Every structure is written in C-alpha cells, then in structure tokens.
Amino acid sequence: MKFFIDTANLDEIKEAAALGILDGVTTNPSLLSKESMPYRKLLTEICKVVEGPVSAEVVATDTEGMIREAEDLAEIAGNITVKIPCIKEGIKAIKRLSEKDIMTNATLCFSPMQALMVAKAGGTFVSPFVGRLDDVSHVGMDLIRQVVTIYENYGFKTEVLVASIRNPLHAVDAALMGAHVATMPFKVITQLIKHPLTDVGLKRFLDDWEKVNKG
Numbered sequence: 144m145k146f147f148i149d150t151a152n153l154d155e156i157k158e159a160a161a162l163g164i165l166d167g168v169t170t171n172p173s174l175l176s177k178e179s180m181p182y183r184k185l186l187t188e189i190c191k192v193v194e195g196p197v198s199a200e201v202v203a204t205d206t207e208g209m210i211r212e213a214e215d216l217a218e219i220a221g222n223i224t225v226k227i228p229c230i231k232e233g234i235k236a237i238k239r240l241s242e243k244d245i246m247t248n249a250t251l252c253f254s255p256m257q258a259l260m261v262a263k264a265g266g267t268f269v270s271p272f273v274g275r276l277d278d279v280s281h282v283g284m285d286l287i288r289q290v291v292t293i294y295e296n297y298g299f300k301t302e303v304l305v306a307s308i309r310n311p312l313h314a315v316d317a318a319l320m321g322a323h324v325a326t327m328p329f330k331v332i333t334q335l336i337k338h339p340l341t342d343v344g345l346k347r348f349l350d351d352w353e354k355v356n357k358g
C-alpha cells in the first residue's frame with residue numbers, strides 16, 4: 144500500500160519524505176488555506192520534495208472550467224494530479240482529462256457507484272472519504288471494501304486512495320482490504336510507527352547493555 148501525506152504543510156511533507164517511504168501528497172483547498180505561501184509556489188515546492196503524485200484540486204464546478212483549471216495546474220509539474228469532485232460535471236471532466244493523459248484524483252467520493260463511474264471515466268485515483276462517513280454514523284471502511292471488490296471484479300486500473308483517514312486503524316483496515324493508497328495526516332503517519340512496547344523494550348536493552356560494558 145502506498146503512503147501519501149494529507150497536508151499542504153511543507154515542513155510536515157519534508158519530515159515525512161525523510162522517512163523514505165512517502166509515495167505522494169494530497170492537498171485540498173482547505174489544507175492550502177492554512178498555509179501562508181501562495182498556492183502555486185507552494186505546490187511547486189511540494190512537487191520538488193516528493194517525486195510521486197501531488198494532488199491539487201480544481202474549484203470550478205462546470206466541466207469546461209474544471210478542464211481549464213486542470214490544464215493550468217498540470218503545468219506546475221509533471222507529478223501534479225488534478226482533484227476533481229465526484230459530480231456529473233466532474234465525471235465528464237475526468238473522461239476528457241484521461242484522454243489528454245492528465246492524472247486525476249476523484250475527490251469527495253461517498254458511494255460505490257460514484258467510484259464505479261470514476262473508473263469507467265478513466266480516473267487515475269478515486270478518493271472515498273472514510274472519516275467523514277464515520278462522522279455521520281456510516282462505517283466508512285465498508286465503502287472501501289465495496290470499491291476494492293467492484294474494481295477487482297472488472298479489472299479496473301483506477302487506484303483506490305483511502306482519504307479522510309483519522310486514525311491508525313483506518314490505515315490497518317485499508318491495507319487488509321487491499322486499497323492501493325492511504326493518504327494520512329502527519330499525526331497518523333507518526334502514530335503508525337509508535338508502539339509503547341517498542342519504547343519499553345528498547346530502554347531495557349540499552350540499560351542492560353550498560354551493564355555489559357561495565358562488566
């Protein structure tokens with residue numbers, strides 16, 4: 144499973160990239176609004192730090208506007224992936240952009256049939272938002288299981304990018320279900336490596352090693 148970081152914060156992206164296991168980045172208008180750098184410059188910098196796909200979202204809601212914005216965003220760097228919302232106009236835009244070889248990430252996906260339409264349109268990624276489904280008392284990860292099964296049934300190439308991840312269990316389930324990508328906030332990425340028994344065990348080994356040296 145690929146690891147993407149879900150942030151537009153350059154320091155967090157650099158720190159996650161330094162782990163050597165970061166495969167990509169997802170941003171959205173809300174994440175970009177938290178940063179002070181102008182968004183084009185920021186996206187340019189992010190694309191220099193991470194070689195893999197870097198998602199940047201359109202804000203137009205009509206097909207032609209989405210395509211114009213997508214072409215403009217794609218000029219920033221070769222690894223820009225254009226986020227397009229899962230609406231009717233978005234499906235048309237994804238189809239047209241796939242014909243132009245511009246990578247897309249269908250965002251705000253909340254149903255298996257939205258995901259099927261994205262795959263039929265030739266989307267590069269589909270982003271089901273699991274945390275936001277949990278927030279309204281639906282089991283977000285059930286959607287991932289359904290989308291993975293549907294894509295496997297028909298051999299679609301679109302990758303399932305689990306988004307709106309809020310905790311390590313979402314990431315565990317994503318991997319068990321065979322999702323292609325998990326995009327996670329910096330905090331969750333750091334939680335994945337942390338285990339109290341590792342810390343306790345390491346301290347004990349180091350303390351005992353001190354005794355070895357004294358002997």
Ligand code: E4P
Binds near residue numbers: 169170250270272274
């Ligand atoms: C994914 O691409 C989105 O940017 C993100 O995962 C949304 O997460 P949130 O629901 O925590 O805002």
